[in-house]
Amino acid sequence: MNGAHSHSAVGLKSAAASVVKWVDGVIVAASVVLAITAISVMFVALMADVVVRYFTNQGMGWPTEMPNILFPWLVMSGVVLAAQRGQHVAVKALTGWLGRMSNRLLALAHQILIVATFFYLAWVGLEVLEITGTEVYPVTGITAHWAYLAMIVGFVGLGITAITTFVHLLIADDPLAVRIHHAEEDV
Numbered sequence: 001m002n003g004a005h006s007h008s009a010v011g012l013k014s015a016a017a018s019v020v021k022w023v024d025g026v027i028v029a030a031s032v033v034l035a036i037t038a039i040s041v042m043f044v045a046l047m048a049d050v051v052v053r054y055f056t057n058q059g060m061g062w063p064t065e066m067p068n069i070l071f072p073w074l075v076m077s078g079v080v081l082a083a084q085r086g087q088h089v090a091v092k093a094l095t096g097w098l099g100r101m102s103n104r105l106l107a108l109a110h111q112i113l114i115v116a117t118f119f120y121l122a123w124v125g126l127e128v129l130e131i132t133g134t135e136v137y138p139v140t141g142i143t144a145h146w147a148y149l150a151m152i153v154g155f156v157g158l159g160i161t162a163i164t165t166f167v168h169l170l171i172a173d174d175p176l177a178v179r180i181h182h183a184e185e186d187v
Contacts, residue, residue, distance in 0.1 A: 013171045020164045027157055028084050034077040038070040061139040072147045076154025083161045086179035104175040114162035122155035
């Protein structure tokens, strides 16, 4: 019976690891696509405006509104990517003093705090969307809530990243190895 219990625990651990890996992959892919799209559209729009201004001494107008709409998407996708890669600034003063189990409990408690904080911020952000829905960019006619939506999507991405980190912490042999940043991967 003990062997069957051990076998099912390994299977559950493996299934959890697979699901979490897939969720993390989706978050990373979505963040990369958002970042590349936002910076590309901003670059092309502003470059087109420069070219038009050079030949006509008049701007097109709408490209100057693109950074207001797209820059929050670029920033929040970068924040979520940094969380996925373990690249946020972290204070590790306590981890050297604590044992493996204490480090695991501290990290799990930290992820619970992160989940609660970012899902709460996403919820509050929905109220901000209602307020900003009346603000309209004059040339494009796009409402400001598209820019503020980036914050909500980013907060949800950070909350989901904290959930997957929580699962990683539960199944990892060494809690200090979870979401560790490896500089050699940045090349």
